[in-house]
Each structure stands twice: as C-alpha cells, then as structure tokens.
Amino acid sequence: MVEFNVNGTVQRVEAEADTPLLWVLRDHLGLTGTKYGCGVAQCGACTVLLDGEAVRSCSITLEAAAGRRVTTIEAIEDHPVGRRVVAAWVAEQAPQCGYCQSGQVMAATALLAATPQPTPEQVAVAMTNICRCGTYNAIARAIAAAAGAA
Numbered sequence: 001m002v003e004f005n006v007n008g009t010v011q012r013v014e015a016e017a018d019t020p021l022l023w024v025l026r027d028h029l030g031l032t033g034t035k036y037g038c039g040v041a042q043c044g045a046c047t048v049l050l051d052g053e054a055v056r057s058c059s060i061t062l063e064a065a066a067g068r069r070v071t072t073i074e075a076i077e078d079h080p081v082g083r084r085v086v087a088a089w090v091a092e093q094a095p096q097c098g099y100c101q102s103g104q105v106m107a108a109t110a111l112l113a114a115t116p117q118p119t120p121e122q123v124a125v126a127m128t129n130i131c132r133c134g135t136y137n138a139i140a141r142a143i144a145a146a147a148g149a150a
Contacts, residue, residue: 004065006031007075017063022046024062025072033073033102037130044129047103048072049079054110054126073102081146082109088146096133103129108143117147 003012006029013028025031025048034057037045041059048057049071076082085108088094095101104127111118111126118126123143131139 002062002066004067005069007070007072008078013062015062017061019062020058021048021050021060021062021065021070022057024065025057025070031072031074035099035102037100037103042130043100044103044107045100047106047129049106049110052110052113054107071106073105076105076109079109079113081113084146084149085109085112085142088142088149092138092142092145094135094138094142096131096135100129100131100133104131104139108139108146112143112146118143 001012001014003010011029013024015024015028022034025034034048035045037043039058041056046057047054051069077086085105089105107127107129115122123140
C-alpha cells in the first residue's frame, strides 16, 4: 500500500511498487486526463506536477511518488498559475487535436511557477513536449499571455 497526495487528497493505492505513476493515475484512480503517449518519457503527454516540478509520469514509479504531492490536469485550475495557463490556452486556441495539451499545460504551469516572466529561450528549453499537430506557435503565445497576466 502506497500513500501519496493527488490533487489535494491523500490516496492509498495497492499496486506493485514499480508500476508507472501514469497507470496508477489512470487505472487505479480514474484520472484519465493524463495521457499515454510514448511510454519512454520522450513525448510529454503524461506530464504531471510532482511536488510542483513537471515530470513524465510514465517514467516515475508509484514507489517514487510515495509521500509526495502529485497534481494532474484535473486539478490544475486550483493552482493560481495553472488557472492563468488554462485561460491563456483557451484565449489563444492553442490545441488542435488536443491529445498532448494536458501535458503541455502541466509543463507550462511548472515553467511559469518557477520563472514568471520567461524569455523565449527559457520557454524553448522548458517546453519539450511533442505536439504532433505542430501548435508550438500557439503554445508559445499562450505562455506569453499567461506570463503577462501575472
């Protein structure tokens, strides 16, 4: 039994210690906003916040999340920066198909929480999530809008 905080609620999950956090969130807790993309921590579709840091949940084990705070897309608007990011995403119409966007929003929230006024270079370094639709310009505009709303 592993205990950790998910979106402000203490969760106790019985699963193998090496189960990827992604599958615990989706299959055990029913939080399906976090998406499976590649399974090897490259695409970023599974990005969540772990103690406020953007991480790829497909590469974090349940054991590594024990006692820690996980925030998923389902609760991102409870985060003041996350609320601004979501509003900017909508205003800038950043998504096209939308599949990667929960991970993109999570990565942008972590970036703006750590660096409220990032330079374009800092955005490029932080935003390594893959968008197969190529909405990178809209994502960059949304990040700039969210930073300007601070």
